[in-house]
Structures are given as C-alpha cells and as structure tokens.
Amino acid sequence: VANVLTSQLKRSPDAERRHVILEILGSLGESEILKLQFVESGVPEALSQMIWALQGESDPHDLCSIKIASNLIVSLLLGDESMQKCFGEGSGVVYQDVLLWLQSPNNQLQLSGALAIANFARNDCNCVKMLELGVVHHLLTLLEQHVDEGDVSVQHAGLSALRNLAIPATNKVQMLQDGVTERIKSLLRSDMPPVQFKLLGTLRMMVDGQEDAALLMGKDSVLLTRVMEWCEAKDHAGVRGEASRLLAALIRHSRSPEVVGAVAHAHGIKHLITMATGEHVIMQNEALVALAIAAAIDIESIKGPIREASLLPVLKTTLEDPAGAVEVKFNSLGLICSLANSGTDITLQSCSDLLHIKLHIINLTNHSSSKVASQAEALLQTLGDSS
Structure with a gap:
C-alpha cells in the first residue's frame, strides 16, 4: 500500500489529489507497526x-501540502525503530533534509525541523x-531569528x-565549551511564557x-535579575516554578559561596524558601538541599531571609506530618542540621520551643526509614552540642 500511495503522490498533478493521498498516509501512519513499514518503503x-x-x-x-507532509514525517519519527532508520547514524536522507528545514525561510518547515531534531534526540x-555534526549551531541560529516577535511555536x-x-553529560560539557x-x-528578553518556561x-x-x-550562570547578574522577575510571574505558575528550580540548581551544582552570595544579593533566597515549603515534593527536595548547601557554605547570606520567612517553625510542622514524604523529612532534617552547624544562633532563635522539636526528632529516630532515623540521630547530637 505504501509503495502504491507514494507512487501516486509523485504523479499527482493537483493539490486536491495530493491532499487525499497525504490524509490516507497520515491515518495509516498512526500505527506503530506501519510507521516502520512506511520508513522501509521510502x-x-x-x-x-x-x-x-x-x-x-x-x-x-x-x-x-508542505505542512501535512512535514507533520507526517515528524509523526513517523515517534516510533523508535523508524526514527533510527531515518537517522541513519547521522547520514540518513531524512535527517539531512531535516537540517535543511531548520535553515528554510518557511516557518512550518522550521517548526517541523525542530520537532524532528527533538525526536531524533x-x-x-x-x-x-x-552534536558532533553541528546541529546545535543550526538550532541556535533558528532561535535567534525568532527572539524578537518571532514564532513562539518554533x-x-x-x-x-x-x-x-x-x-548526555558529555554533550553538556561540549555545549558549554x-x-x-x-x-x-x-x-532572556522573550516576554512569551511558553518560551520562558522552556528556556x-x-x-x-x-x-x-x-x-x-x-558557577558561570550563578554569577551572571543579568541572568539572575531576569530569573527573579520570572520567580514572581503572577500569571504563569509553570514559569514561577521553573525559575525557582533553576535557582536551586545553580546552588546545588556549583556549591559555591559566590553563587549563594549572588542569589542572595538578587533576593532569590525567599523564592527558594517558598519552594521548600510548597506542595510539590520534587521541588521541595531541590530547594531544601540548595538551602542546606547555602547554610553550610555561606550562612551570612541567607540567615536574614530565613528569619524573615520563619522557616524553621514551618519545617517543624513538616517533620510532624505523619503523611509527609520520606525524602522531604530527610532533607528538612538536613537543612536544620546545616543551620545548627553554621555557628550562628539562628536555630534557637527561630524555634520558640526547642524542647518540643527535640522530642519530635527523638520520635523520628524510630522512623521506618533508616535514612530519616539516622539523620534525626545526627541532628539530635548537633542540637545537643549547640545548646
């Protein structure tokens, strides 16, 4: 069937007949099995x-016709085997054509080209x-063409x-270089939330x-200023969340006092605290780890925002929650431990009832999670030493 349809497609003299053939191919191409057969049939x-x-x-x-056909090719790439055959180790005809789409003046082909590369990747x-073949250069050139009032989809x-x-880790290094x-x-100057979110x-x-x-990004004042604006995006929760996650990532992966200081100077610690006390477990853990690292390497930069946010009483509530996630409890204990080890009185000043929190931490030493139990024991030792 595929051979007959492609033969008819090549001979079709008018758009109407062409569209009928394309619609048939599109319907049949939704099948995973037929995706591979279509690719093998050319x-x-x-x-x-x-x-x-x-x-x-x-x-x-x-x-x-261009739109339907390019969308159909992108659809065929959703199958793993069909995608690999089209890629052909980077020398496949389809892959080579997709690279040319990225350089086309036609927005539809640019869009399909970018979607196809995402599928190949x-x-x-x-x-x-x-990356070895230089596709990143084409993507960046394409993005730069659309940065000012360009096509958001592209x-x-x-x-x-x-x-x-x-x-891939090797690609990260090469892309940085x-x-x-x-x-x-x-x-960064884009004012379109979908682009901001993906960026x-x-x-x-x-x-x-x-x-x-x-380290490079964490010390970039222009980047941090823009990220702070997005941390306060009122109409797009996704952008707010991604902006805060980037701040946490900069601290977690750099582990640098310079980055902690830069984020604090840009008034970013308050956003990490909001993230740490939110409802999304993954984001909570990312923020708690970032704050614990910050407390360990530059407590002076973060103790003000922590006091202002009354973070520790909130963490105490988190520890008391019987339905709380194990990782959140573990990382909350870790943060309190970092604060207690920081050599400041922030832990005692922020918890009005030290005895109460100690009693609860004692209970956590019997937690079903060995990680939480051992972390609670370590914190008790730290609090005992600091008191």
Whole structure:
C-alpha cells in the first residue's frame, strides 16, 4: 500500500489529489507497526521530495501540502525503530533534509525541523552524534531569528530539541565549551511564557551535574535579575516554578559561596524558601538541599531571609506530618542540621520551643526509614552540642 500511495503522490498533478493521498498516509501512519513499514518503503523520502518540489510556492494549497507532509514525517519519527532508520547514524536522507528545514525561510518547515531534531534526540548516542555534526549551531541560529516577535511555536520546539541534546553529560560539557549558554541567553528578553518556561528548563538541564556551568550562570547578574522577575510571574505558575528550580540548581551544582552570595544579593533566597515549603515534593527536595548547601557554605547570606520567612517553625510542622514524604523529612532534617552547624544562633532563635522539636526528632529516630532515623540521630547530637 505504501509503495502504491507514494507512487501516486509523485504523479499527482493537483493539490486536491495530493491532499487525499497525504490524509490516507497520515491515518495509516498512526500505527506503530506501519510507521516502520512506511520508513522501509521510502515514504519519508517521497514526502521530502514533494516538499522540496513545492518550495518557494505561495499557493495556499501547496503550503498546506508542505505542512501535512512535514507533520507526517515528524509523526513517523515517534516510533523508535523508524526514527533510527531515518537517522541513519547521522547520514540518513531524512535527517539531512531535516537540517535543511531548520535553515528554510518557511516557518512550518522550521517548526517541523525542530520537532524532528527533538525526536531524533531521544537517545544518548544520537544526541552525541548530532552534536558532533553541528546541529546545535543550526538550532541556535533558528532561535535567534525568532527572539524578537518571532514564532513562539518554533522557539518552543527549538528549545525542546536543545534540552534533549543537553541530556548526555558529555554533550553538556561540549555545549558549554562551545558557548551555547551565552547564545541561549539572548532569549532572556522573550516576554512569551511558553518560551520562558522552556528556556528555564533548558538552562537547568545544562547545569545538571556541571559545576563550571552552574558557577558561570550563578554569577551572571543579568541572568539572575531576569530569573527573579520570572520567580514572581503572577500569571504563569509553570514559569514561577521553573525559575525557582533553576535557582536551586545553580546552588546545588556549583556549591559555591559566590553563587549563594549572588542569589542572595538578587533576593532569590525567599523564592527558594517558598519552594521548600510548597506542595510539590520534587521541588521541595531541590530547594531544601540548595538551602542546606547555602547554610553550610555561606550562612551570612541567607540567615536574614530565613528569619524573615520563619522557616524553621514551618519545617517543624513538616517533620510532624505523619503523611509527609520520606525524602522531604530527610532533607528538612538536613537543612536544620546545616543551620545548627553554621555557628550562628539562628536555630534557637527561630524555634520558640526547642524542647518540643527535640522530642519530635527523638520520635523520628524510630522512623521506618533508616535514612530519616539516622539523620534525626545526627541532628539530635548537633542540637545537643549547640545548646
């Protein structure tokens, strides 16, 4: 069937007949099994040939054909085996055509190209190979074209592709050396929440496990100023959350007093405290760890915001919650321990009833989680020494 349809597609003289064939291919291509068969039968190549034959045309029907065909190719890449065949170790015809889409003046092809790269970047081997072949340069050039009043969908797709490419640790290092973070920062001036959200996630992925990248970004006053604005985005909870997560990541992965000081100077500690006392467990843990690191390496920068936020009484409530997540309890104990070890009186001043919290920590030494129990014992020892 695929061979017959592609043969008809090549011979179709008019847009109406072309659209019928494309619709049939699209319906059949939703099947995972047929995705692979379509690729083996040369359907993506036939679609790509049709797209190039229509390049430069302004007729709405032709533009519609380009959109349907490019979307169909992206859809075929959702299958793992079909995607790998199209990639062809970076030399596949479809992959090579996708690179040209990124450089096309047609917004639809740019969008489909970015989505296709994101699909190709679903495994580490492909990501490493694509970085070697220079795909990041094409993506960054595309993003820069759209930064001012550009196509939000293209920017969103381009950042998704970059984020996927940054997942392998080796790629993070190479992308940092290539100055990718500096070029991505041009998107900081975007006022579109979907772009802001995806940009923050991409930057967070790039500092994951990368001390140098976290140190570089964590001391960037322009970046921090913009991130603070997004931490207070009233109309987009996703942007607020991602902005706070980036702040936590900068401290967690740099472990640098300079970064802690820079974040504190930018008034970012209060956002980490809000994140630490929120409802999302993953975000709570990220913030608690960041605050514990900050307390251990630069208590002077954070003790003011911690007092103002009355953080410790809130943490006490967290420890008392029988339904609280184990990791949250563990990291809350760790933060209190860091504060107690910091050599300041912040722990005692912030907890009006030290006896009460000690009694509760004693109860936690019998917690079903050995991690929580041992952390509680360590904290009791620390509080005993500090008192």
